[in-house]
Amino acid sequence: MAISASENDIRKLQQKAAQLRHMLVDLVDSAGSSHIGGPLSACDIVTALFYRFMNFSRERADDQDRDRFVLSKGHNGDLLYCVFADMGFYSYEELLREFKKTGGRWGEHPNRLYNPGFECSTGSLGHGLPLALGMAMAAKLDKRNSRIYCLVGDGELQEGSNWEAIMCAAQHSFGNLVLIVDKNGAQGTHLVSDLCDDSNLAQRIEDFGWEVHTVQDGNDMFQICEALERLYADEGAVYGRPKCLILQTVKGKGVDFMEADPANWHAGSFRNGRLERAHGSIEVWLERELKKSAPMRHREMEG
């Protein structure tokens, strides 16, 4: 399938993802320590959504027709804080000053009252998907064209409420709902497979009546964009089955020492010289991504 994102578009998104990674690393360092492995694994899909696919911007943040993003894994709020700073909701300097500080507006988990850009306050796992279902139903009732994207972690899917929601969404054909699983394979203290084998996750969700797409490299911008475009390539898709995108990602993606030890980088700090190394590693990662040759279809489009 030919996709509309040109190679140049993809390169810009890769650069944006690197910029957000640099911001994220400095943000975590400003607080001493914070969640970092998950935000880095989710960084590329979040970049693609906010900078290319979603009908959402600072100006449209209150528009009823906007697309909505629900961060079910609220402990990755730091990534979205950087996105919303970059989109102009507030300055990055304010964020650095107040993140996880006493009396500051930005905490470890997002609060929609104090943190512009968020649709809802999250933090306890297993809440985002039910909330997103409600938003999807409201959009359908109002005959609005908005789509609802909900980002969950793979460990989070151990919460039973997700499966209540997965059954309900299929029953009511919430085709405007996209469940995005950041399948980085590691949860708070363990590898996901150590606690609850989910190797057949795609099959499970498909068996519940969903349309499921797996992205083999969930940190590859070409593959992400292709998968996101495929979701609504068919105009009727919004009325069809709910969609699920399973992204095989790497926890800590872009920072070499985290990628090498993902189970230990759910949260952490950049003390002891790690900060410089992390920034350097992100640059190396970006160079490598930019040099990755585009799949044939992109090269054809570029002419």
Place this chain on the structure above:
Amino acid sequence: MAVVTRENDPAREMGSARFAANDMLFELARQNENVVVMTCDNSQEGTPLYRFSQEFGERFIDTGIAEQNTVGMAAGLALSGKKVFCQSFASFLATRAIEYIFLDAAYNHAPVVFMGTHSGVTAPVSGPTHFALMDIAYMRTMPNLTVIVPSDPCISAKVMAQSIQWPEPIYLRLPKGVEPLVYLGDVDVQIGKSILARPGKDVTLIGCGPMVYHCLCAAKRLAAEGVDARVIDMHTVKPIDKEAILCAARETKGIVTSEDHMITGGLGSAVAETVSADVVGGIRVPVIRLGIPDCFPGQCENAEEIYERCMCDKNAIYVAAKAILEGRSL
């Protein structure tokens, strides 16, 4: 507005706060196209919610036996501008889905109206799994959440009507079936303001839900002995009407509370907290709290039998009031 109560009504007319709330749902939905109603497998043919589904189609959703998802969805709908009425058994809605009410609705300021039905022991044959006896305690600890326990159909209907404009979530606690009507004619109902069901100067009886009628019956018996008991219908348990409680504490010799809920954490606790916090006023009055004691009350054919066995019924209220007036412990 003068309040006329029915404890002297020989006809003992009955009514249902739950049916009245559901009747109001139809009116609200006809007036406001943003009204959405949700339930968890409670819309079989013949029920008010079934009729609602027939009239309003896609504005009704029965999400199945899945309270967590239902409450989360309700909050998501509300955050998208819908006025959501989410109805299920109080025991499951307010206990199983408690974190979803706490975070998705209360923390997120999502103005959902949670209608917890079959409250207290009003489904007496179902037994402890279906009793809702901790819900007031749970709900009243939540910021942003208003807790209402109507004693009479006119209160549940009026609260429903007012809830459309209410900016925060509400927990409306509704008994299963038909109960004795409390009021004759119209009553002024304001969320957060108690109703003086009977004026009195000797002792104060405060109830909510079905126990308001029991308080009135106890007051009638006390009146026959020359005791002038005040009866307060505390339909809003949170935010509680502190002024009415403190006036009662100042003007009468003590307070008896009764509720179809565990003694711990409910209406009685809220009243006692209010009285005990009155440092400046210097109030020193006894507060006797009646309700379900620290046990699992077993199944029963009739809720009244449980109230009697658990000693929170009209007789127990009478005995507690006498104890206060005679200055002895129960």
